[in-house]
Amino acid sequence: MKVTSLMFVLSWRIASSFTINSLAAGREYATIPSQAPFVYQTTVLKQSTDGASSTSSTGNQQQSSTSKPTSSTVSGHQQKQYFDEKQLDFTMGYLNKHHRDVLRLFVEVFSELGAIQVQKNAFSGGSYEIIDARVIDIDYRGHDHLDNDDNDGEDKNVGFLLLEATVQVRNKKEPTVERVQVSLDAQPIRAVSRLYKNLPSVPNKTRSNHINDFVRRMNRLCYIVRKPGTTGKLTQLAYQIGGDKSLILKENLYLNQVPHNRYVRQYFYDAASQAVLDAVIACSNGVISNRMKMTVMFPEMNPQMDSYRIGTLLEITRAMAITLAEQNLRVRVCVQGSMGVGIFTGTPKQLSGASTLLQRMDWQSNEGEQNEGMVGNYVNFGAVGKEHVVNSGVDRRGNKIEQDDVFIILCPQSMVGIESSIIGPLSEMVDAAGDRPVILLNPDLVDKVSSQGQQSVRGRKERIDFAESFQTIFHFQNIYVSGTSYFPILGATTKTSFDQAWISYQRRDRLNNEGEVYVPILSSEDEPDGEVILKEFE
Numbered sequence: 001m002k003v004t005s006l007m008f009v010l011s012w013r014i015a016s017s018f019t020i021n022s023l024a025a026g027r028e029y030a031t032i033p034s035q036a037p038f039v040y041q042t043t044v045l046k047q048s049t050d051g052a053s054s055t056s057s058t059g060n061q062q063q064s065s066t067s068k069p070t071s072s073t074v075s076g077h078q079q080k081q082y083f084d085e086k087q088l089d090f091t092m093g094y095l096n097k098h099h100r101d102v103l104r105l106f107v108e109v110f111s112e113l114g115a116i117q118v119q120k121n122a123f124s125g126g127s128y129e130i131i132d133a134r135v136i137d138i139d140y141r142g143h144d145h146l147d148n149d150d151n152d153g154e155d156k157n158v159g160f161l162l163l164e165a166t167v168q169v170r171n172k173k174e175p176t177v178e179r180v181q182v183s184l185d186a187q188p189i190r191a192v193s194r195l196y197k198n199l200p201s202v203p204n205k206t207r208s209n210h211i212n213d214f215v216r217r218m219n220r221l222c223y224i225v226r227k228p229g230t231t232g233k234l235t236q237l238a239y240q241i242g243g244d245k246s247l248i249l250k251e252n253l254y255l256n257q258v259p260h261n262r263y264v265r266q267y268f269y270d271a272a273s274q275a276v277l278d279a280v281i282a283c284s285n286g287v288i289s290n291r292m293k294m295t296v297m298f299p300e301m302n303p304q305m306d307s308y309r310i311g312t313l314l315e316i317t318r319a320m321a322i323t324l325a326e327q328n329l330r331v332r333v334c335v336q337g338s339m340g341v342g343i344f345t346g347t348p349k350q351l352s353g354a355s356t357l358l359q360r361m362d363w364q365s366n367e368g369e370q371n372e373g374m375v376g377n378y379v380n381f382g383a384v385g386k387e388h389v390v391n392s393g394v395d396r397r398g399n400k401i402e403q404d405d406v407f408i409i410l411c412p413q414s415m416v417g418i419e420s421s422i423i424g425p426l427s428e429m430v431d432a433a434g435d436r437p438v439i440l441l442n443p444d445l446v447d448k449v450s451s452q453g454q455q456s457v458r459g460r461k462e463r464i465d466f467a468e469s470f471q472t473i474f475h476f477q478n479i480y481v482s483g484t485s486y487f488p489i490l491g492a493t494t495k496t497s498f499d500q501a502w503i504s505y506q507r508r509d510r511l512n513n514e515g516e517v518y519v520p521i522l523s524s525e526d527e528p529d530g531e532v533i534l535k536e537f538e
Contacts, residue, residue, distance in 0.1 A: 082142050082210035087241045094237055096134045103133040105225040107165040109196050110186040113178055118191040127170045137162035140184070142210045158204070158217065159184045184217040188224060196224050202525060205287065206499040207278075211243040216501050219523050228528075229536050232521040235503060239520075246496045249505055249518040255298055255478060256489050258307040265300070268476065269316050271496065272296055273323040275474035276439060279498045280324060280406060283437045288498055291430065293440040293470040297477040301442065303350040303411075305486050310350075314358055317410060317441065322363075322371060325378035329405040333358060334429075336384040336412055336422060348413050355381070358410075380404070384412060385425040386432040406437045413444035421447070423463045440470055472527075473498040479533065490537065492518060493528060501525060504533050 083091065095103060107130055108114040120128035140159035161182045168175045188196040202216045215238040219231040239247045250267050254260075272294060282288045299305055300312040321331045335355040338347050358381060365375040382388035392403035407429070414421045423445065430438050445467035447460065475495040480486050491506040502525070505518035521536045522528050 082140055082214075083138065087211070088138060090241055091138060091237065092135050098233070099230055100132060100134060102222060102225065102227050102230050103135060103161075103163060104130055104165070105227065106161065106182050106221060107133045107163055107180055109188050109192055109225050110182045110221070111163075111165075111180040112189070113165055113167065113180055115189050115191040124170075129168045130165050131168050131175065132166040133163050135161050136164050136179075138214075140210065140214045142213070157183055157185065159214070182221075184214070184221070186221065196226070199224055200525065203499065207497075208500065209242075209244050211238050211241060212247065214238075215243065216523070216525070219501070220525060223524060228522055228524070228532055231523040232504075232519070232536065235520040235523045246500065247503070247520065249492065249494065251517050252515045253518075254516065256487065258299055259309065260298070260300055260312075264298075265312060265315065268296060268298060269319040271476075272316055272474050273319045275497050276320045276408075277323050277327065279439075279473035280329070280437050282498060283435075288473075289469070289471055290433070290435050290437045291470045292437060292473045292498070293443055294474040295442060295472070295477055296474065297442065299478070299486070299489075302478075302486075307486075308350070310354060310357065313410065313442075314354065314361055317358065317408060318361065318363065320439075320441075321379050321408060322374070324406050325371075325374055328378070330378050330380070330402055331406045331408060332380050332382050332388070332390065332404040334382045334384055334388060334407060334409045336409075336425075339415060339422070348411070348415055350411055350413070354410060355383070384409060384422065384429055386428040389429060389432040404433075404436065406439065407433055408439045408441060409443075411442045411444070412440055414447065421463065423466055427466055439473070443467075443470070471498065475502070475527075479504070491521070491533075493533070495527075502527050504528050504536075506537055 108117060113130055117128050117130055138159070138161060142158070161184070163180050163182060165178050165180055166175045167178055185201045187198045199220055202213065202220055206213065208216065215234050218234055222228065222230045222234070235243075235247055239245075253264050253267070255264070275294070279288065279292055283290050283292070296316060299307040300309040301316070302308055317333060321333055324331045335351055335358065336347070337355070363375045363379065364370040365372060365379075380390075389407070390401065390404045393401045395401055409426070409429075412422050412426055414423070426445075445463070447463065472495055474497065475493065477493050478486075478489050479491040479493060480489065489507055491504060493502065493504045495502050501523050503520055504522040506521045507516055507518055509516050522533060
């Protein structure tokens with residue numbers, strides 16, 4: 001996404017590779033080995049009716065933070081934990097050392113102690129104050145727990161944090177300690193609902209590994225309590241303790257150098273192709289809609305920059321089409337044709353010659369080559385419009401016609417000064433495709449200035465609704481100082497797959513020109529706002 005507000009050029013440098021060796025309080029671990037999750041039990045506090053946690057007073061005696069979970073029955077079932085001992089100890093140590101302010105907000109916003117604090121301070125401020133909190137246990141059961149056949153339907157909680165909150169009550173010399181339970185899917189309690197907004201829960205049916213899923217749920221809670229900056233640090237934590245490698249961008253991309261190195265291009269080709277394949281499979285299983293879009297805007301793919309290279313656009317399209325064709329899917333690659341009426345016609349500059357070049361490029365489809373017979377059989381070409389949707393049938397000679405399975409449409413967009421909008425033929429094509437996947441690559445479906453205002457007034461709501469009906473399955477866009485200055489690159493915003501979180505990274509240089517890294521700064525379930533990104537960059 002583009003950041004349009006001005007800011008100073010960042011000059012942070014880091015001296016070593018991207019590691020988090022001192023996250024936990026007083027602890028350092030080397031690379032944590034991948035181990036099978038072990039099973040243990042914890043005592044679960046009784047949930048209150050509104051989703052907040054009930055509390056149990058422990059008086060003035062605070063239990064040791066080093067105590068380990070004990071084996072006991074949880075709602076009559078054995079609960080499987082997905083953290084090994086090192087991961088659990090590391091995570092709790094990190095949260096207690098660096099984010100106790102966030103844990104205190106969790107207690108205030110998601111537990112009954114927050115309601116008690118609001119009630120007792122209503123007439124006299126400072127009567128009841130939650131002054132500190134720390135985590136003493138993490139009970140994460142995994143998102144597959146909700147679909148487990150052994151789940152009797154009574155326990156629909158993916159997990160919780162067990163916190164000890166320190167409370168100072170007026171006229172009492174010593175603070176008391178209360179133990180509370182905060183669900184990983186919690187919403188703000190009613191007493192603070194005017195100050196903190198509800199956010200949708202993280203989807204349960206995702207392909208994220210369990211560490212990624214736990215951190216995504218923690219990040220959602222951080223957004224609710226208005227601590228978005230913590231989400232980037234927790235994302236780094238997830239990678240450090242065994243999260244998926246997709247959380248971290250490839251080092252030393254050097255996207256400021258144009259033309260890009262071949263391995264940089266191939267990195268994006270592979271990532272986009274895998275995202276397309278995952279989305280098509282999910283669509284066939286009814287998990288997501290057949291309307292999909294991709295935004296791939298590194299410098300060679302950005303038509304607003306002088307570094308734009310049409311060859312890169314065609315190569316990434318070829319990589320995606322071949323990936324799908326290798327799964328026996330018939331792909332139609334479409335490029336919009338000339339638009340307008342009479343002499344007022346034209347093709348977007350970004351797509352000038354793209355249709356011809358696409359068909360003439362080397363697909364390795366000739367006899368004896370790697371993809372022999374692919375073009376014309378599994379990969380075909382077309383334009384935008386319902387007439388370019390091929391359905392199964394029989395031609396006049398009795399030959400069987402195979403229908404298209406997937407449609408990839410390159411950069412659909414309207415043009416300035418042209419009265420015809422791309423929305424009309426595109427929507428007709430989508431309707432004709434039925435439930436087959438339609439993938440838009442770098443679409444620009446906003447209205448453009450036209451002489452008679454046909455793209456400005458009539459049918460605007462319908463055009464906006466149609467554009468918003470496409471779900472993002474892959475996103476990469478660099479962040480710059482402003483919308484008109486493309487140097488230096490400050491970072492990037494990504495979404496690596498249809499069911500993954502949005503992550504914003506800050507680009508940082510290593511000392512002595514030894515390379516560059518992209519460090520997670522923000523992570524959310526929705527595309528992050530530019531102002532929030534700038535604030536965290538500062």
